[in-house]
Amino acid sequence: MSEAAFREAVHDAVLRWYAVAGRDLPWRHRDATPWGVLVSEVMAQQTPIARIIGPWQAWLARWPTPAALASASPADVILAWDRLGYPRRALGLHRAAKAMVEGHDGQVPSDPADLRALPGVGEYTTAAVSSFAFGNPLVVIDTNVRRVLTRIALGREQAAPSLTAAERALAQEWLPAEPDRANAWNVAAMELGALICTARAPRCEDCPVRDRCRWVAAGRPAYDGPVRKGQGYEGTDRQLRGRILALARAATAPLAPEVLEGLGEPERVARLAEQLCAEGLLVHSRAGYDLPR
């Protein structure tokens, strides 16, 4: 069997699997707008899908268009983001909404270059919105797709720590030529990685391509490559920033200095609070630190 025929056989099996096993996520509905798709993609960056469904629905109900969000205050945006994590994403979405009002007639741009220019929109999100919202079949490469292709096509457990040119070429090679099929493959490959071909404890018994997967055929050999550095969280700046912002979200008035003292060394707390101000997540007035209301 040629490599092209191998790919096509995998496509067929995964697409058939997706048709019956794919999740009914709200941004996949026919009435979902490009704006809804964009919001879902930004929320999903490094945050589990299960945790964003509720917030996504609330967000779209409150701000159904880029113009609606552009009119909100940064504080409302940060509060609505709640605890999805990496709150700079919320500010990025807010700035992106303003940019769409200013430069794109209040619409999510369909031109990939215009999408890519929006704050918080990188290579992945550009491709995802292009494919899922506009039917423009750019190759979508996220952590799921990387893992799926690494296992099925290369027979290895994990992809390299960072996306390589070879991986991009592989994913492009694996993208079906026919546009509709390419778009369907993009979402189906991601879904397979999310539900079956998971990082830990993959459910190979339930995999539609278990009989074709080169990793399974090789006996599921363990990852043999550069050691990945764990994220680490306890005691980090990230943790403390999160605590500062959590206090600000819960407060209805500027945070008094003594409130912040309990979080750690005053110098460090002040440094991080100032950093949060520089990023637009807080403002510093005589009364103390507060959300940018």
Added chain:
DNA sequence: CATTCGTGGCA
């Protein structure tokens, strides 16, 4: 190219 940037659930 390596780091930084939240939060929470689960093996």
Added chain:
DNA sequence: TTGCCAAGAAT
């Protein structure tokens, strides 16, 4: 119990 990791982007 705790380390791992989840639809990345920016620097």
